[in-house]
Amino acid sequence: MSTNSRTRTSSQTATPPTGVQAFRRARKDRMVWLYVVPVTAVFLFVFVGPLIYTAWTALHETSYYQIGKFSGLNSFAELFADSELPARIWTTLVFSIGALVIALPAGLLSAIVLNNLHRFKRSIRSLFLLPWLLSQATAGTIWLWFLNPNYGPASAITQALGFGPTDVFSSPNSALVAVTLMTAWWSYPQAMLLFLGALQTIPVELYESLKVDGGGIRHAFLNVTLPHLRNTIVSVVIVLLMLYVQMVTIILVTTRGGPIGSTETLSMRVYNQMFDKFDLSGASATAILLFAVNIVLTLVAIRFRRKESL
Amino acid sequence: MSTTTSRRQGRLGSVLRAVPAWAYVILSAAVVLPPVAWIFSTSLKTASDTLEFPPRWIPDPLSFEGYLGLLTSTNSRFFINSLIYAVGSIVLALSISIPAAYVATRYRSRRMETLMTGILVLSMVPAIVVFIALYSMFVRTALINTYPLLIVVYTAIICGQTILFLRNFIENIPVEIEEAAAIDGCSRVQILWRIILPLIRPGIAAVAIFIFVFVWNDFLVGTVLATTEDMKTVQNGIVRYITTGFGSFWGLFAAFIVVAFIPVLSIFLAFQRWFVAGMTSGGVKG
Numbered sequence: 001m002s003t004n005s006r007t008r009t010s011s012q013t014a015t016p017p018t019g020v021q022a023f024r025r026a027r028k029d030r031m032v033w034l035y036v037v038p039v040t041a042v043f044l045f046v047f048v049g050p051l052i053y054t055a056w057t058a059l060h061e062t063s064y065y066q067i068g069k070f071s072g073l074n075s076f077a078e079l080f081a082d083s084e085l086p087a088r089i090w091t092t093l094v095f096s097i098g099a100l101v102i103a104l105p106a107g108l109l110s111a112i113v114l115n116n117l118h119r120f121k122r123s124i125r126s127l128f129l130l131p132w133l134l135s136q137a138t139a140g141t142i143w144l145w146f147l148n149p150n151y152g153p154a155s156a157i158t159q160a161l162g163f164g165p166t167d168v169f170s171s172p173n174s175a176l177v178a179v180t181l182m183t184a185w186w187s188y189p190q191a192m193l194l195f196l197g198a199l200q201t202i203p204v205e206l207y208e209s210l211k212v213d214g215g216g217i218r219h220a221f222l223n224v225t226l227p228h229l230r231n232t233i234v235s236v237v238i239v240l241l242m243l244y245v246q247m248v249t250i251i252l253v254t255t256r257g258g259p260i261g262s263t264e265t266l267s268m269r270v271y272n273q274m275f276d277k278f279d280l281s282g283a284s285a286t287a288i289l290l291f292a293v294n295i296v297l298t299l300v301a302i303r304f305r306r307k308e309s310l
Numbered sequence: 311m312s313t314t315t316s317r318r319q320g321r322l323g324s325v326l327r328a329v330p331a332w333a334y335v336i337l338s339a340a341v342v343l344p345p346v347a348w349i350f351s352t353s354l355k356t357a358s359d360t361l362e363f364p365p366r367w368i369p370d371p372l373s374f375e376g377y378l379g380l381l382t383s384t385n386s387r388f389f390i391n392s393l394i395y396a397v398g399s400i401v402l403a404l405s406i407s408i409p410a411a412y413v414a415t416r417y418r419s420r421r422m423e424t425l426m427t428g429i430l431v432l433s434m435v436p437a438i439v440v441f442i443a444l445y446s447m448f449v450r451t452a453l454i455n456t457y458p459l460l461i462v463v464y465t466a467i468i469c470g471q472t473i474l475f476l477r478n479f480i481e482n483i484p485v486e487i488e489e490a491a492a493i494d495g496c497s498r499v500q501i502l503w504r505i506i507l508p509l510i511r512p513g514i515a516a517v518a519i520f521i522f523v524f525v526w527n528d529f530l531v532g533t534v535l536a537t538t539e540d541m542k543t544v545q546n547g548i549v550r551y552i553t554t555g556f557g558s559f560w561g562l563f564a565a566f567i568v569v570a571f572i573p574v575l576s577i578f579l580a581f582q583r584w585f586v587a588g589m590t591s592g593g594v595k596g
Binding site for chain 1: 427528
């Protein structure tokens with residue numbers, strides 16, 4: 001795709017009219033850079049500047065967002081000496097991997113089911129997409145209300161079964177499980193859409209020849225569908241992991257990282273350090289750690305992007 | 311979604327084969343629908359009925375007091391703000407990313423590719439990382455808590471995806487059209503304005519839809535960079551009921567959610583195809 005337009009022009013007739021020549025010459029001129037000035041300015045302002053500022057504040061003492069004197073790598077030393085950090089990293093891992101393990105198969109399965117349906121396709125696609133159409137804040141708060149220990153229907157069901165009220169957000173483990181499940185619930189349609197796009201590129205002939213050879217559904221899935229989706233699966237894993245690693249909203253509207261820090265992922269920790277403890281340099285140090293995790297994921301994503309097309 | 315595909319596979323599958331698929335659909339409905347239905351039911355209850363336990367799914371008596379109670383100036387401000395942020399971001403993002411997408415597609419060079427990769431990589435940086443810096447940089451200035459700042463931030467977050475999406479559209483336009491225009495004496499700006507722009511109209515529509523839904527559904531930007539209540543967004547309005555609510559606010563809360571969801575839902579139902587195309591363009595292509 002990337003060389004498409006270039007080859008098309010160069011393979012034209014040997015003696016192009018002068019206008020075309022002028023057009024091609026114009027392609028080389030410097031004025032084209034004017035077209036990317038605004039977008040570059042916006043990115044310098046919103047991403048590059050703040051990233052440098054984050055590194056700067058991490059290297060200084062701060063009190064209430066005011067930058068004090070230079071402190072070297074102190075805030076990083078504090079970050080890694082913090083006895084809570086391993087727990088936060090563990091929480092991030094459980095949250096991200098947990099949500100991934102649910103959202104990925106759910107997305108794949110939904111895509112396959114949708115691809116094989118013949119009736120009510122549109123309605124069922126809407127049904128599958130519904131959680132994702134809701135905002136993250138909505139997804140978090142409606143579950144909060146649904147699971148409300150005093151008035152929620154979930155509580156009524158568990159009480160009728162003799163388990164007592166569903167007080168999921170008051171105990172550390174169940175809160176983490178709940179937040180993870182809610183995130184998976186909200187995000188699986190994203191995986192589904194990516195899979196759906198990839199499924200449509202698989203040639204039907206492959207399934208037909210497999211059928212002629214007497215292969216069943218399981219064969220079709222293992223020998224045609226899965227190999228074709230290999231790259232897509234990697235892409236979806238990366239997209240979802242990036243989403244989960246930087247997830248703040250769903251956690252923020254339900255638990256704010258509590259109870260006793262059990263749902264505080266690294267992103268949530270950045271938020272809490274910044275807006276609860278007013279510890280700018282600490283938040284910046286955590287943010288840089290988060291940024292490092294993100295860079296690793298981005299590099300993997302770029303590797304896979306190069307193989308396909310940009 | 312070619313119909314031939316499904317038809318041929320339909321021959322493959324029998325009625326029996328459809329059973330697990332429909333079982334999966336029913337299971338999904340059982341997982342997806344209850345909280346949504348519960349919110350809808352709550353929004354139509356009287357304030358005292360929302361606190362009834364065990365809960366009743368069908369509101370009786372049917373009441374619109376939740377919806378009527380929404381008509382406060384604070385609430386309408388949330389909606390107006392979100393609308394301003396969304397429209398502002400659509401205008402700004404389109405006006406900076408269309409030229410960029412155009413030159414990035416037609417005037418490829420190593421440096422241009424590097425710039426575009428840089429933009430894509432930067433737009434994957436976790437939002438919270440740049441937000442804490444933006445907040446602490448501007449908290450003491452007049453720029454925080456203003457429409458322009460929030461619009462620029464929203465624009466930056468979505469620009470990478472917008473450019474990528476528009477590039478795919480521009481790539482599909484035969485370059486010969488542009489060459490013909492150049493022969494007739496069109497300048498580059500004129501080519502972009504008179505030829506490219508009309509041809510990528512569907513792409514622009516998809517991008518506009520995508521930006522609207524993104525801004526409308528975003529919670530974090532409004533939480534961090536809008537510091538006073540009168541600048542907050544719709545999503546902040548939803549969560550405000552939970553964080554500051556007392557008494558029986560659940561009816562109002564549910565009604566607010568339903569009303570806040572209406573724009574997104576109607577855009578989705580009206581433009582399903584473009585909606586999905588725009589929303590998935592951002593992810594790593596597979």
